[in-house]
Amino acid sequence: MDCARFSAQFSPGELLNEPVTTIECEACRAVLSLPGAQRAQICPYCASPNVIAGRIDGDAPKFCVPHSQGETLATRALKAWQSRLGFFRHPGVRKAKLESFQGVYLPAVLYSAVTHTRYSASIGEEYYETTTRTVIVNGKSETRTEREKKHEWRPLAGSFSAYATDIIVSASSGLPNEELEAVEPFDLRALRRYSQGLVAGWAVEAPTRGFNECLELARREFVGHVGGRLAGFMPGDTHSSLRHESLIEQETADSVLVPLWVLALKYADDRPALRVLVNGQTGKTWAKVPWSWKRIAIAVTIALAAIAALVLFLEHKR
Numbered sequence: 142m143d144c145a146r147f148s149a150q151f152s153p154g155e156l157l158n159e160p161v162t163t164i165e166c167e168a169c170r171a172v173l174s175l176p177g178a179q180r181a182q183i184c185p186y187c188a189s190p191n192v193i194a195g196r197i198d199g200d201a202p203k204f205c206v207p208h209s210q211g212e213t214l215a216t217r218a219l220k221a222w223q224s225r226l227g228f229f230r231h232p233g234v235r236k237a238k239l240e241s242f243q244g245v246y247l248p249a250v251l252y253s254a255v256t257h258t259r260y261s262a263s264i265g266e267e268y269y270e271t272t273t274r275t276v277i278v279n280g281k282s283e284t285r286t287e288r289e290k291k292h293e294w295r296p297l298a299g300s301f302s303a304y305a306t307d308i309i310v311s312a313s314s315g316l317p318n319e320e321l322e323a324v325e326p327f328d329l330r331a332l333r334r335y336s337q338g339l340v341a342g343w344a345v346e347a348p349t350r351g352f353n354e355c356l357e358l359a360r361r362e363f364v365g366h367v368g369g370r371l372a373g374f375m376p377g378d379t380h381s382s383l384r385h386e387s388l389i390e391q392e393t394a395d396s397v398l399v400p401l402w403v404l405a406l407k408y409a410d411d412r413p414a415l416r417v418l419v420n421g422q423t424g425k426t427w428a429k430v431p432w433s434w435k436r437i438a439i440a441v442t443i444a445l446a447a448i449a450a451l452v453l454f455l456e457h458k459r
Contacts, residue, residue, distance in 0.1 A: 188405035
């Protein structure tokens with residue numbers, strides 16, 4: 142296995158010989174270096190005031206995907222995201238003020254590998270049979286002819302090879318990899334060798350997830366992609382019992398910084414802040430927006446009342 146290990150800690154501000162403020166959030170465990178004279182009294186990830194001063198030492202990452210269009214992109218993306226929220230989402234999210242969002246470079250791992258996969262599945266071909274049956278309707282017997290869909294199943298097995306070069310997994314223990322996936326992809330054509338100037342003026346988070354954990358996350362994501370591709374090119378009308386085993390080879394893993402805008406959105410006094418992420422390159426926005434169960438309950442009540450009224454009307458017409 143050819144995997145390049147990444148540094149667990151780094152401080153780009155110190156590499157630039159500029160003053161930095163380093164904070165660690167006691168709630169979500171994020172560790173960030175803030176540029177210049179910036180100070181943070183709350184965590185930009187979760188809005189927790191429980192932040193403490195700290196220090197980060199170590200080597201710089203290997204690659205960086207630069208931010209694009211800066212705050213203009215983030216503002217436009219956040220407003221568009223709010224406008225698209227559905228009626229059944231918590232109304233406070235749509236009305237909340239978009240303020241104090243922070244541009245961040247997130248530590249991640251860029252992974253590539255080759256996999257050789259063996260698979261097996263049952264392939265189903267659809268066909269129809271015509272059946273005739275007798276039913277009783279209003280006390281009278283009727284003969285009905287129906288077409289019944291059936292499947293002819295046959296086994297299939299084979300091998301499949303795939304190459305992945307663009308898998309990115311979060312190296313931040315404060316930001317789950319599933320959340321980073323939600324705002325991917327990043328355009329890796331913009332990938333640059335890390336240089337001090339690329340991150341000047343930006344907050345930079347330090348890696349807080351270990352190399353082995355990141356590597357395992359990347360492998361699982363890769364195998365999941367392989368499973369999706371296999372499911373997509375299965376022949377026949379349908380398939381079942383798809384199983385696959387993968388041998389992963391020629392792995393590489395490099396440290397990389399990816400651009401995000403992070404907003405800890407306060408939308409209700411009795412709720413914790415909602416973390417909103419914006420891809421700093423594309424503007425793709427995501428948050429796990431809570432449902433408005435009150436609005437859902439009202440809608441269900443109205444729907445049931447309408448159905449009941451329709452039933453009564455039809456009964457009255459008979």
